[in-house]
Amino acid sequence: MNTIAQLFIQFFHIGIFSFGGGYATIPFLYDIAERFKWYSTTDLTNMLSISSITPGPVGINMATFAGFTTAGIFGALIATFAIVLPSYLIVSIVYKILDKFKTNKFVSGTIKALKPAGCALLSAVGLKLLFTSNLHLIGTIILTIFIIASFVKKLDPLFYLGISAIIGVILGHFHMIGI
Amino acid sequence: MDKSFYAIFKSFFKIGTLLLGGGYVILPLLTSELAEKKHWLTSEELYEFYALSTTLPGVIAINTAIFTGRRLLGRSGAIAALAGIITPSFLAIVLIATALGKIAGYISIKNLFWGVGIGVITLLFLAIKEMWTKCVNDKFSSIIYGVCLILALSGKISPAWIVIIAVICGIIYQQINNQKGGNN
Known part of the structure:
Protein backbone atom coordinates (compact mmCIF):
# COMPACT_ATOMS: atom_id res chain seq x y z
CA MET A 1 0.00 0.00 0.00
CA ASN A 2 1.35 3.45 -0.75
CA THR A 3 2.53 5.74 2.03
CA ILE A 4 -0.23 8.34 1.63
CA ALA A 5 -3.02 5.79 1.98
CA GLN A 6 -1.22 4.21 4.93
CA LEU A 7 -0.78 7.68 6.54
CA PHE A 8 -4.50 8.33 6.18
CA ILE A 9 -5.42 4.99 7.76
CA GLN A 10 -2.98 5.33 10.66
CA PHE A 11 -4.01 8.89 11.58
CA PHE A 12 -7.72 8.19 11.16
CA HIS A 13 -7.16 5.32 13.58
CA ILE A 14 -5.47 7.72 16.08
CA GLY A 15 -8.46 10.06 15.78
CA ILE A 16 -10.79 7.23 16.78
CA PHE A 17 -8.78 5.66 19.58
CA SER A 18 -6.95 8.47 21.40
CA PHE A 19 -8.60 9.58 24.62
CA GLY A 20 -7.69 12.10 27.28
CA GLY A 21 -6.08 15.32 26.21
CA GLY A 22 -3.19 16.76 24.26
CA TYR A 23 -0.70 14.02 24.93
CA ALA A 24 -3.06 11.13 24.23
CA THR A 25 -1.87 10.87 20.62
CA ILE A 26 1.72 10.17 21.69
CA PRO A 27 1.34 6.45 22.53
CA PHE A 28 -0.06 5.93 19.01
CA LEU A 29 2.67 7.98 17.34
CA TYR A 30 5.23 5.96 19.29
CA ASP A 31 3.60 2.76 18.09
CA ILE A 32 3.73 4.05 14.48
CA ALA A 33 7.42 4.92 14.85
CA GLU A 34 8.14 1.35 15.92
CA ARG A 35 6.02 -0.35 13.27
CA PHE A 36 6.47 1.77 10.15
CA LYS A 37 9.88 3.42 10.72
CA TRP A 38 8.56 6.64 9.13
CA TYR A 39 10.46 8.52 11.84
CA SER A 40 12.55 7.43 14.81
CA THR A 41 11.61 7.70 18.46
CA THR A 42 14.29 10.41 18.79
CA ASP A 43 12.51 12.34 16.00
CA LEU A 44 9.35 11.89 18.05
CA THR A 45 10.90 13.61 21.09
CA ASN A 46 12.01 16.50 18.85
CA MET A 47 8.54 16.75 17.29
CA LEU A 48 7.03 16.80 20.75
CA SER A 49 9.39 19.61 21.81
CA ILE A 50 8.43 21.72 18.80
CA SER A 51 4.72 20.91 19.04
CA SER A 52 4.67 22.01 22.68
CA ILE A 53 6.05 25.47 21.86
CA THR A 54 4.04 26.01 18.65
CA PRO A 55 0.51 27.48 18.54
CA GLY A 56 -2.34 24.99 18.25
CA PRO A 57 -3.39 21.79 20.01
CA VAL A 58 -0.38 19.51 20.60
CA GLY A 59 -2.19 16.51 19.08
CA ILE A 60 -2.78 18.36 15.81
CA ASN A 61 0.76 19.75 15.72
CA MET A 62 2.12 16.25 16.20
CA ALA A 63 -0.02 14.85 13.38
CA THR A 64 0.98 17.63 10.98
CA PHE A 65 4.63 17.17 11.92
CA ALA A 66 4.62 13.38 11.61
CA GLY A 67 2.83 13.63 8.26
CA PHE A 68 5.35 16.20 7.03
CA THR A 69 8.31 14.09 8.14
CA THR A 70 6.85 11.06 6.38
CA ALA A 71 5.67 12.52 3.06
CA GLY A 72 6.24 16.30 2.87
CA ILE A 73 3.49 18.90 2.75
CA PHE A 74 0.93 16.56 1.19
CA GLY A 75 1.63 14.06 3.95
CA ALA A 76 1.08 16.84 6.50
CA LEU A 77 -2.30 17.67 4.94
CA ILE A 78 -3.43 14.05 4.85
CA ALA A 79 -2.35 13.29 8.43
CA THR A 80 -4.04 16.44 9.79
CA PHE A 81 -7.23 15.80 7.85
CA ALA A 82 -7.29 12.12 8.85
CA ILE A 83 -6.87 12.81 12.58
CA VAL A 84 -9.73 15.36 12.77
CA LEU A 85 -12.19 13.51 10.52
CA PRO A 86 -13.33 11.03 13.23
CA SER A 87 -13.81 13.98 15.63
CA TYR A 88 -16.05 15.70 13.10
CA LEU A 89 -18.12 12.57 12.52
CA ILE A 90 -18.40 11.61 16.19
CA VAL A 91 -19.22 15.12 17.43
CA SER A 92 -21.87 15.47 14.72
CA ILE A 93 -23.58 12.30 15.92
CA VAL A 94 -23.30 13.14 19.63
CA TYR A 95 -24.62 16.66 19.01
CA LYS A 96 -27.86 15.19 17.65
CA ILE A 97 -28.41 12.80 20.56
CA LEU A 98 -26.97 15.10 23.22
CA ASP A 99 -29.47 14.50 26.02
CA LYS A 100 -29.53 10.73 25.59
CA PHE A 101 -25.76 10.64 25.45
CA LYS A 102 -25.30 12.53 28.71
CA THR A 103 -27.53 10.25 30.74
CA ASN A 104 -26.54 6.91 29.17
CA LYS A 105 -25.15 4.48 31.76
CA PHE A 106 -22.84 2.71 29.33
CA VAL A 107 -21.26 6.00 28.35
CA SER A 108 -20.36 6.76 31.97
CA GLY A 109 -19.05 3.20 32.46
CA THR A 110 -16.93 3.45 29.34
CA ILE A 111 -15.47 6.78 30.39
CA LYS A 112 -14.67 5.45 33.83
CA ALA A 113 -12.48 2.77 32.20
CA LEU A 114 -11.05 4.91 29.41
CA LYS A 115 -9.48 7.54 31.63
CA PRO A 116 -7.18 5.20 33.60
CA ALA A 117 -6.40 3.35 30.34
CA GLY A 118 -5.32 6.60 28.67
CA CYS A 119 -3.22 7.44 31.71
CA ALA A 120 -1.57 3.99 31.57
CA LEU A 121 -0.76 4.34 27.85
CA LEU A 122 0.89 7.70 28.49
CA SER A 123 2.79 6.34 31.51
CA ALA A 124 4.20 3.55 29.32
CA VAL A 125 5.41 6.04 26.70
CA GLY A 126 6.90 8.24 29.43
CA LEU A 127 8.90 5.28 30.74
CA LYS A 128 9.99 4.20 27.24
CA LEU A 129 11.13 7.73 26.34
CA LEU A 130 12.96 8.02 29.65
CA PHE A 131 14.98 4.89 28.90
CA THR A 132 15.58 5.45 25.19
CA SER A 133 16.54 9.15 25.20
CA ASN A 134 20.23 9.75 25.89
CA LEU A 135 19.78 11.90 28.94
CA HIS A 136 23.11 10.71 30.43
CA LEU A 137 23.86 11.42 34.07
CA ILE A 138 23.67 15.20 33.75
CA GLY A 139 20.27 15.15 32.02
CA THR A 140 18.89 12.77 34.63
CA ILE A 141 20.00 15.16 37.38
CA ILE A 142 18.31 18.12 35.64
CA LEU A 143 15.13 16.09 35.13
CA THR A 144 15.09 15.15 38.82
CA ILE A 145 15.50 18.81 39.80
CA PHE A 146 12.63 19.83 37.47
CA ILE A 147 10.32 17.19 38.91
CA ILE A 148 11.14 18.14 42.50
CA ALA A 149 10.58 21.80 41.56
CA SER A 150 7.18 20.92 40.09
CA PHE A 151 6.10 19.48 43.43
CA VAL A 152 7.21 22.62 45.27
CA LYS A 153 5.70 25.19 42.93
CA LYS A 154 3.39 25.00 39.91
CA LEU A 155 5.24 26.58 37.01
CA ASP A 156 4.18 27.42 33.47
CA PRO A 157 4.91 24.52 31.05
CA LEU A 158 6.77 26.91 28.76
CA PHE A 159 9.13 27.70 31.61
CA TYR A 160 10.47 24.12 31.67
CA LEU A 161 10.93 24.10 27.90
CA GLY A 162 12.67 27.50 27.88
CA ILE A 163 15.03 26.74 30.74
CA SER A 164 15.88 23.29 29.41
CA ALA A 165 16.64 24.72 25.94
CA ILE A 166 19.07 27.22 27.50
CA ILE A 167 20.66 24.49 29.63
CA GLY A 168 21.11 22.31 26.53
CA VAL A 169 22.90 25.06 24.59
CA ILE A 170 25.15 26.03 27.52
CA LEU A 171 26.11 22.46 28.44
CA GLY A 172 26.70 21.65 24.78
CA HIS A 173 28.97 24.66 24.46
CA PHE A 174 31.17 23.34 27.28
CA HIS A 175 31.00 19.76 25.92
CA MET A 176 29.25 18.54 29.06
CA ILE A 177 26.27 16.71 27.51
CA GLY A 178 27.91 13.29 27.28
CA ILE A 179 28.62 13.15 31.03
CA MET B 1 -21.45 40.89 14.82
CA ALA B 104 19.05 20.35 12.03
CA GLY B 105 22.72 19.60 11.26
CA TYR B 106 24.04 22.44 13.43
CA ILE B 107 25.50 21.18 16.67
CA SER B 108 23.98 23.98 18.77
CA ILE B 109 20.51 23.05 17.45
CA LYS B 110 21.17 19.45 18.46
CA ASN B 111 22.18 20.61 21.93
CA LEU B 112 19.08 22.78 22.17
CA PHE B 113 16.89 19.77 21.32
CA TRP B 114 18.74 17.59 23.79
CA GLY B 115 17.88 20.19 26.43
CA VAL B 116 14.25 20.65 25.40
CA GLY B 117 13.90 16.84 25.52
CA ILE B 118 14.38 17.05 29.29
CA GLY B 119 11.67 19.72 29.50
CA VAL B 120 9.33 17.56 27.42
CA ILE B 121 9.82 14.51 29.64
CA THR B 122 9.09 16.76 32.64
CA LEU B 123 5.84 17.94 31.01
CA LEU B 124 4.87 14.36 30.20
CA PHE B 125 5.47 13.43 33.81
CA LEU B 126 3.30 16.34 34.98
CA ALA B 127 0.50 15.36 32.57
CA ILE B 128 0.63 11.76 33.80
CA LYS B 129 0.62 12.91 37.42
CA GLU B 130 -2.41 15.12 36.86
CA MET B 131 -4.36 12.41 34.99
CA TRP B 132 -3.42 9.90 37.68
CA THR B 133 -4.73 11.99 40.57
CA LYS B 134 -7.98 12.67 38.65
CA CYS B 135 -8.81 9.24 37.27
CA VAL B 136 -7.06 6.53 39.25
CA ASN B 137 -8.96 6.77 42.51
CA ASP B 138 -10.66 3.45 43.27
CA LYS B 139 -10.16 -0.31 42.94
CA PHE B 140 -11.64 -0.57 39.45
CA SER B 141 -9.61 2.29 37.96
CA SER B 142 -6.41 1.02 39.65
CA ILE B 143 -6.87 -2.44 38.13
CA ILE B 144 -7.54 -0.97 34.67
CA TYR B 145 -4.47 1.26 35.06
CA GLY B 146 -2.23 -1.62 36.14
CA VAL B 147 -3.36 -4.05 33.45
CA CYS B 148 -3.16 -1.44 30.67
CA LEU B 149 0.30 -0.33 31.81
CA ILE B 150 1.63 -3.89 31.70
CA LEU B 151 0.06 -4.50 28.27
CA ALA B 152 1.47 -1.21 26.94
CA LEU B 153 4.96 -1.86 28.30
CA SER B 154 5.03 -5.36 26.81
CA GLY B 155 4.98 -3.58 23.44
CA LYS B 156 3.31 -6.53 21.73
CA ILE B 157 -0.14 -5.03 21.47
CA SER B 158 -1.32 -1.90 19.69
CA PRO B 159 -2.65 0.97 21.87
CA ALA B 160 -5.98 0.70 20.02
CA TRP B 161 -6.52 -2.82 21.38
CA ILE B 162 -5.75 -1.63 24.89
CA VAL B 163 -8.43 1.06 24.49
CA ILE B 164 -10.92 -1.51 23.21
CA ILE B 165 -10.19 -3.87 26.12
CA ALA B 166 -10.71 -0.97 28.57
CA VAL B 167 -14.05 -0.08 26.95
CA ILE B 168 -15.26 -3.69 27.26
CA CYS B 169 -14.20 -3.81 30.94
CA GLY B 170 -16.03 -0.52 31.56
CA ILE B 171 -19.25 -1.79 30.03
CA ILE B 172 -19.09 -5.08 31.98
CA TYR B 173 -18.35 -3.18 35.21
CA GLN B 174 -21.33 -0.89 34.60
CA GLN B 175 -23.57 -3.86 33.87
CA ILE B 176 -22.55 -5.61 37.12
CA ASN B 177 -23.14 -2.42 39.09
CA ASN B 178 -26.58 -1.94 37.50
CA GLN B 179 -27.59 -5.46 38.50
CA LYS B 180 -26.39 -4.94 42.06
CA GLY B 181 -28.41 -1.72 42.17
CA GLY B 182 -31.46 -3.63 40.88
CA ASN B 183 -31.23 -6.26 43.62
CA ASN B 184 -31.15 -3.76 46.44
Whole structure:
Protein backbone atom coordinates (compact mmCIF):
# COMPACT_ATOMS: atom_id res chain seq x y z
CA MET A 1 0.00 0.00 0.00
CA ASN A 2 1.35 3.45 -0.75
CA THR A 3 2.53 5.74 2.03
CA ILE A 4 -0.23 8.34 1.63
CA ALA A 5 -3.02 5.79 1.98
CA GLN A 6 -1.22 4.21 4.93
CA LEU A 7 -0.78 7.68 6.54
CA PHE A 8 -4.50 8.33 6.18
CA ILE A 9 -5.42 4.99 7.76
CA GLN A 10 -2.98 5.33 10.66
CA PHE A 11 -4.01 8.89 11.58
CA PHE A 12 -7.72 8.19 11.16
CA HIS A 13 -7.16 5.32 13.58
CA ILE A 14 -5.47 7.72 16.08
CA GLY A 15 -8.46 10.06 15.78
CA ILE A 16 -10.79 7.23 16.78
CA PHE A 17 -8.78 5.66 19.58
CA SER A 18 -6.95 8.47 21.40
CA PHE A 19 -8.60 9.58 24.62
CA GLY A 20 -7.69 12.10 27.28
CA GLY A 21 -6.08 15.32 26.21
CA GLY A 22 -3.19 16.76 24.26
CA TYR A 23 -0.70 14.02 24.93
CA ALA A 24 -3.06 11.13 24.23
CA THR A 25 -1.87 10.87 20.62
CA ILE A 26 1.72 10.17 21.69
CA PRO A 27 1.34 6.45 22.53
CA PHE A 28 -0.06 5.93 19.01
CA LEU A 29 2.67 7.98 17.34
CA TYR A 30 5.23 5.96 19.29
CA ASP A 31 3.60 2.76 18.09
CA ILE A 32 3.73 4.05 14.48
CA ALA A 33 7.42 4.92 14.85
CA GLU A 34 8.14 1.35 15.92
CA ARG A 35 6.02 -0.35 13.27
CA PHE A 36 6.47 1.77 10.15
CA LYS A 37 9.88 3.42 10.72
CA TRP A 38 8.56 6.64 9.13
CA TYR A 39 10.46 8.52 11.84
CA SER A 40 12.55 7.43 14.81
CA THR A 41 11.61 7.70 18.46
CA THR A 42 14.29 10.41 18.79
CA ASP A 43 12.51 12.34 16.00
CA LEU A 44 9.35 11.89 18.05
CA THR A 45 10.90 13.61 21.09
CA ASN A 46 12.01 16.50 18.85
CA MET A 47 8.54 16.75 17.29
CA LEU A 48 7.03 16.80 20.75
CA SER A 49 9.39 19.61 21.81
CA ILE A 50 8.43 21.72 18.80
CA SER A 51 4.72 20.91 19.04
CA SER A 52 4.67 22.01 22.68
CA ILE A 53 6.05 25.47 21.86
CA THR A 54 4.04 26.01 18.65
CA PRO A 55 0.51 27.48 18.54
CA GLY A 56 -2.34 24.99 18.25
CA PRO A 57 -3.39 21.79 20.01
CA VAL A 58 -0.38 19.51 20.60
CA GLY A 59 -2.19 16.51 19.08
CA ILE A 60 -2.78 18.36 15.81
CA ASN A 61 0.76 19.75 15.72
CA MET A 62 2.12 16.25 16.20
CA ALA A 63 -0.02 14.85 13.38
CA THR A 64 0.98 17.63 10.98
CA PHE A 65 4.63 17.17 11.92
CA ALA A 66 4.62 13.38 11.61
CA GLY A 67 2.83 13.63 8.26
CA PHE A 68 5.35 16.20 7.03
CA THR A 69 8.31 14.09 8.14
CA THR A 70 6.85 11.06 6.38
CA ALA A 71 5.67 12.52 3.06
CA GLY A 72 6.24 16.30 2.87
CA ILE A 73 3.49 18.90 2.75
CA PHE A 74 0.93 16.56 1.19
CA GLY A 75 1.63 14.06 3.95
CA ALA A 76 1.08 16.84 6.50
CA LEU A 77 -2.30 17.67 4.94
CA ILE A 78 -3.43 14.05 4.85
CA ALA A 79 -2.35 13.29 8.43
CA THR A 80 -4.04 16.44 9.79
CA PHE A 81 -7.23 15.80 7.85
CA ALA A 82 -7.29 12.12 8.85
CA ILE A 83 -6.87 12.81 12.58
CA VAL A 84 -9.73 15.36 12.77
CA LEU A 85 -12.19 13.51 10.52
CA PRO A 86 -13.33 11.03 13.23
CA SER A 87 -13.81 13.98 15.63
CA TYR A 88 -16.05 15.70 13.10
CA LEU A 89 -18.12 12.57 12.52
CA ILE A 90 -18.40 11.61 16.19
CA VAL A 91 -19.22 15.12 17.43
CA SER A 92 -21.87 15.47 14.72
CA ILE A 93 -23.58 12.30 15.92
CA VAL A 94 -23.30 13.14 19.63
CA TYR A 95 -24.62 16.66 19.01
CA LYS A 96 -27.86 15.19 17.65
CA ILE A 97 -28.41 12.80 20.56
CA LEU A 98 -26.97 15.10 23.22
CA ASP A 99 -29.47 14.50 26.02
CA LYS A 100 -29.53 10.73 25.59
CA PHE A 101 -25.76 10.64 25.45
CA LYS A 102 -25.30 12.53 28.71
CA THR A 103 -27.53 10.25 30.74
CA ASN A 104 -26.54 6.91 29.17
CA LYS A 105 -25.15 4.48 31.76
CA PHE A 106 -22.84 2.71 29.33
CA VAL A 107 -21.26 6.00 28.35
CA SER A 108 -20.36 6.76 31.97
CA GLY A 109 -19.05 3.20 32.46
CA THR A 110 -16.93 3.45 29.34
CA ILE A 111 -15.47 6.78 30.39
CA LYS A 112 -14.67 5.45 33.83
CA ALA A 113 -12.48 2.77 32.20
CA LEU A 114 -11.05 4.91 29.41
CA LYS A 115 -9.48 7.54 31.63
CA PRO A 116 -7.18 5.20 33.60
CA ALA A 117 -6.40 3.35 30.34
CA GLY A 118 -5.32 6.60 28.67
CA CYS A 119 -3.22 7.44 31.71
CA ALA A 120 -1.57 3.99 31.57
CA LEU A 121 -0.76 4.34 27.85
CA LEU A 122 0.89 7.70 28.49
CA SER A 123 2.79 6.34 31.51
CA ALA A 124 4.20 3.55 29.32
CA VAL A 125 5.41 6.04 26.70
CA GLY A 126 6.90 8.24 29.43
CA LEU A 127 8.90 5.28 30.74
CA LYS A 128 9.99 4.20 27.24
CA LEU A 129 11.13 7.73 26.34
CA LEU A 130 12.96 8.02 29.65
CA PHE A 131 14.98 4.89 28.90
CA THR A 132 15.58 5.45 25.19
CA SER A 133 16.54 9.15 25.20
CA ASN A 134 20.23 9.75 25.89
CA LEU A 135 19.78 11.90 28.94
CA HIS A 136 23.11 10.71 30.43
CA LEU A 137 23.86 11.42 34.07
CA ILE A 138 23.67 15.20 33.75
CA GLY A 139 20.27 15.15 32.02
CA THR A 140 18.89 12.77 34.63
CA ILE A 141 20.00 15.16 37.38
CA ILE A 142 18.31 18.12 35.64
CA LEU A 143 15.13 16.09 35.13
CA THR A 144 15.09 15.15 38.82
CA ILE A 145 15.50 18.81 39.80
CA PHE A 146 12.63 19.83 37.47
CA ILE A 147 10.32 17.19 38.91
CA ILE A 148 11.14 18.14 42.50
CA ALA A 149 10.58 21.80 41.56
CA SER A 150 7.18 20.92 40.09
CA PHE A 151 6.10 19.48 43.43
CA VAL A 152 7.21 22.62 45.27
CA LYS A 153 5.70 25.19 42.93
CA LYS A 154 3.39 25.00 39.91
CA LEU A 155 5.24 26.58 37.01
CA ASP A 156 4.18 27.42 33.47
CA PRO A 157 4.91 24.52 31.05
CA LEU A 158 6.77 26.91 28.76
CA PHE A 159 9.13 27.70 31.61
CA TYR A 160 10.47 24.12 31.67
CA LEU A 161 10.93 24.10 27.90
CA GLY A 162 12.67 27.50 27.88
CA ILE A 163 15.03 26.74 30.74
CA SER A 164 15.88 23.29 29.41
CA ALA A 165 16.64 24.72 25.94
CA ILE A 166 19.07 27.22 27.50
CA ILE A 167 20.66 24.49 29.63
CA GLY A 168 21.11 22.31 26.53
CA VAL A 169 22.90 25.06 24.59
CA ILE A 170 25.15 26.03 27.52
CA LEU A 171 26.11 22.46 28.44
CA GLY A 172 26.70 21.65 24.78
CA HIS A 173 28.97 24.66 24.46
CA PHE A 174 31.17 23.34 27.28
CA HIS A 175 31.00 19.76 25.92
CA MET A 176 29.25 18.54 29.06
CA ILE A 177 26.27 16.71 27.51
CA GLY A 178 27.91 13.29 27.28
CA ILE A 179 28.62 13.15 31.03
CA MET B 1 -21.45 40.89 14.82
CA ASP B 2 -23.28 38.25 12.77
CA LYS B 3 -22.34 34.60 12.84
CA SER B 4 -21.13 34.13 9.28
CA PHE B 5 -18.85 31.31 8.11
CA TYR B 6 -16.00 33.79 7.81
CA ALA B 7 -16.61 35.37 11.25
CA ILE B 8 -16.53 31.93 12.90
CA PHE B 9 -13.42 30.95 10.96
CA LYS B 10 -11.72 34.18 12.07
CA SER B 11 -12.57 33.73 15.75
CA PHE B 12 -11.28 30.16 15.77
CA PHE B 13 -8.19 31.10 13.79
CA LYS B 14 -7.44 33.59 16.58
CA ILE B 15 -8.04 30.97 19.28
CA GLY B 16 -5.83 28.47 17.42
CA THR B 17 -3.02 31.02 17.30
CA LEU B 18 -3.24 31.73 21.01
CA LEU B 19 -3.54 28.08 21.98
CA LEU B 20 -0.15 27.27 23.46
CA GLY B 21 0.99 24.44 25.66
CA GLY B 22 -1.80 21.90 25.35
CA GLY B 23 -5.52 21.92 24.66
CA TYR B 24 -6.48 22.55 28.28
CA VAL B 25 -6.29 26.32 27.79
CA ILE B 26 -8.99 26.28 25.12
CA LEU B 27 -11.81 26.86 27.61
CA PRO B 28 -10.65 30.28 28.88
CA LEU B 29 -9.82 31.32 25.30
CA LEU B 30 -13.26 30.31 24.01
CA THR B 31 -14.99 32.01 26.91
CA SER B 32 -13.24 35.33 26.40
CA GLU B 33 -13.63 35.35 22.60
CA LEU B 34 -17.09 33.86 22.05
CA ALA B 35 -18.99 34.52 25.29
CA GLU B 36 -17.52 37.75 26.64
CA LYS B 37 -16.57 39.58 23.44
CA LYS B 38 -19.04 38.31 20.83
CA HIS B 39 -21.91 37.13 23.10
CA TRP B 40 -22.59 34.28 20.67
CA LEU B 41 -23.24 31.82 23.48
CA THR B 42 -22.88 31.56 27.26
CA SER B 43 -19.84 30.34 29.15
CA GLU B 44 -22.03 27.57 30.66
CA GLU B 45 -22.72 26.20 27.18
CA LEU B 46 -19.02 26.31 26.37
CA TYR B 47 -18.16 24.50 29.57
CA GLU B 48 -20.67 21.80 28.73
CA PHE B 49 -19.18 21.34 25.24
CA TYR B 50 -15.72 21.14 26.76
CA ALA B 51 -16.78 18.57 29.37
CA LEU B 52 -18.48 16.46 26.68
CA SER B 53 -15.39 16.71 24.47
CA THR B 54 -13.17 15.22 27.14
CA THR B 55 -15.37 12.10 27.05
CA LEU B 56 -15.07 11.62 23.28
CA PRO B 57 -12.18 10.28 21.24
CA GLY B 58 -9.84 12.69 19.49
CA VAL B 59 -8.13 15.94 20.39
CA ILE B 60 -10.17 17.78 23.06
CA ALA B 61 -9.65 21.26 21.64
CA ILE B 62 -10.78 20.07 18.21
CA ASN B 63 -13.92 18.38 19.58
CA THR B 64 -14.80 21.50 21.56
CA ALA B 65 -14.34 23.68 18.47
CA ILE B 66 -16.59 21.41 16.36
CA PHE B 67 -19.34 21.39 19.05
CA THR B 68 -19.20 25.17 19.35
CA GLY B 69 -19.19 25.76 15.58
CA ARG B 70 -22.11 23.37 15.21
CA ARG B 71 -24.16 25.28 17.77
CA LEU B 72 -23.35 28.62 16.13
CA LEU B 73 -24.07 27.83 12.47
CA GLY B 74 -24.95 24.16 11.94
CA ARG B 75 -22.71 21.98 9.76
CA SER B 76 -21.00 24.84 7.99
CA GLY B 77 -20.29 26.43 11.38
CA ALA B 78 -18.63 23.21 12.51
CA ILE B 79 -16.45 23.19 9.39
CA ALA B 80 -15.58 26.89 9.81
CA ALA B 81 -14.53 26.33 13.43
CA LEU B 82 -12.53 23.22 12.58
CA ALA B 83 -10.72 24.88 9.67
CA GLY B 84 -10.08 27.99 11.76
CA ILE B 85 -8.54 26.21 14.70
CA ILE B 86 -6.34 23.93 12.56
CA THR B 87 -4.93 26.46 10.09
CA PRO B 88 -2.51 28.35 12.40
CA SER B 89 -1.05 25.16 13.79
CA PHE B 90 -0.74 23.63 10.31
CA LEU B 91 1.06 26.67 8.91
CA ALA B 92 3.36 26.99 11.92
CA ILE B 93 4.41 23.34 11.87
CA VAL B 94 4.99 23.22 8.10
CA LEU B 95 7.16 26.36 8.32
CA ILE B 96 9.16 25.08 11.27
CA ALA B 97 9.55 21.58 9.83
CA THR B 98 10.82 23.03 6.53
CA ALA B 99 13.31 25.27 8.32
CA LEU B 100 14.32 22.44 10.61
CA GLY B 101 15.48 20.30 7.69
CA LYS B 102 17.99 23.04 6.87
CA ILE B 103 19.29 23.77 10.37
CA ALA B 104 19.05 20.35 12.03
CA GLY B 105 22.72 19.60 11.26
CA TYR B 106 24.04 22.44 13.43
CA ILE B 107 25.50 21.18 16.67
CA SER B 108 23.98 23.98 18.77
CA ILE B 109 20.51 23.05 17.45
CA LYS B 110 21.17 19.45 18.46
CA ASN B 111 22.18 20.61 21.93
CA LEU B 112 19.08 22.78 22.17
CA PHE B 113 16.89 19.77 21.32
CA TRP B 114 18.74 17.59 23.79
CA GLY B 115 17.88 20.19 26.43
CA VAL B 116 14.25 20.65 25.40
CA GLY B 117 13.90 16.84 25.52
CA ILE B 118 14.38 17.05 29.29
CA GLY B 119 11.67 19.72 29.50
CA VAL B 120 9.33 17.56 27.42
CA ILE B 121 9.82 14.51 29.64
CA THR B 122 9.09 16.76 32.64
CA LEU B 123 5.84 17.94 31.01
CA LEU B 124 4.87 14.36 30.20
CA PHE B 125 5.47 13.43 33.81
CA LEU B 126 3.30 16.34 34.98
CA ALA B 127 0.50 15.36 32.57
CA ILE B 128 0.63 11.76 33.80
CA LYS B 129 0.62 12.91 37.42
CA GLU B 130 -2.41 15.12 36.86
CA MET B 131 -4.36 12.41 34.99
CA TRP B 132 -3.42 9.90 37.68
CA THR B 133 -4.73 11.99 40.57
CA LYS B 134 -7.98 12.67 38.65
CA CYS B 135 -8.81 9.24 37.27
CA VAL B 136 -7.06 6.53 39.25
CA ASN B 137 -8.96 6.77 42.51
CA ASP B 138 -10.66 3.45 43.27
CA LYS B 139 -10.16 -0.31 42.94
CA PHE B 140 -11.64 -0.57 39.45
CA SER B 141 -9.61 2.29 37.96
CA SER B 142 -6.41 1.02 39.65
CA ILE B 143 -6.87 -2.44 38.13
CA ILE B 144 -7.54 -0.97 34.67
CA TYR B 145 -4.47 1.26 35.06
CA GLY B 146 -2.23 -1.62 36.14
CA VAL B 147 -3.36 -4.05 33.45
CA CYS B 148 -3.16 -1.44 30.67
CA LEU B 149 0.30 -0.33 31.81
CA ILE B 150 1.63 -3.89 31.70
CA LEU B 151 0.06 -4.50 28.27
CA ALA B 152 1.47 -1.21 26.94
CA LEU B 153 4.96 -1.86 28.30
CA SER B 154 5.03 -5.36 26.81
CA GLY B 155 4.98 -3.58 23.44
CA LYS B 156 3.31 -6.53 21.73
CA ILE B 157 -0.14 -5.03 21.47
CA SER B 158 -1.32 -1.90 19.69
CA PRO B 159 -2.65 0.97 21.87
CA ALA B 160 -5.98 0.70 20.02
CA TRP B 161 -6.52 -2.82 21.38
CA ILE B 162 -5.75 -1.63 24.89
CA VAL B 163 -8.43 1.06 24.49
CA ILE B 164 -10.92 -1.51 23.21
CA ILE B 165 -10.19 -3.87 26.12
CA ALA B 166 -10.71 -0.97 28.57
CA VAL B 167 -14.05 -0.08 26.95
CA ILE B 168 -15.26 -3.69 27.26
CA CYS B 169 -14.20 -3.81 30.94
CA GLY B 170 -16.03 -0.52 31.56
CA ILE B 171 -19.25 -1.79 30.03
CA ILE B 172 -19.09 -5.08 31.98
CA TYR B 173 -18.35 -3.18 35.21
CA GLN B 174 -21.33 -0.89 34.60
CA GLN B 175 -23.57 -3.86 33.87
CA ILE B 176 -22.55 -5.61 37.12
CA ASN B 177 -23.14 -2.42 39.09
CA ASN B 178 -26.58 -1.94 37.50
CA GLN B 179 -27.59 -5.46 38.50
CA LYS B 180 -26.39 -4.94 42.06
CA GLY B 181 -28.41 -1.72 42.17
CA GLY B 182 -31.46 -3.63 40.88
CA ASN B 183 -31.23 -6.26 43.62
CA ASN B 184 -31.15 -3.76 46.44
